[in-house]
Amino acid sequence: MIVVTSVEAQSRFGELIDRAQREPIEITRRGRPVAYVVSEHDLRELGDVRRRREEAVRWYASYRRATAASPEAAALTDEDIDRLVHELR
16 A cells, blocks of 8 residues: 655645555555545445445344344353354354
8 A cells, every 4th residue: 555645645646546546545644644545446345345244233233132032042052052053064
């Protein structure tokens, strides 16, 4: 990843936009990362990953609520779960 200072980014902005189509650019101020320039494609991919993660979290929360109400699930030991997982493989 290319790393440039904020001052350098101001003077080379057009070039950085072109370079961002190939790889993200990190912009620093006083030696610390403060921003990134990424392509539109990369930003869409990040949004898709975030959306899928949020969906997985909602599904898991729903699953936990459903299984918490099940007395059979509450009675399972770690050994039972290990055995079931290995049977499914």
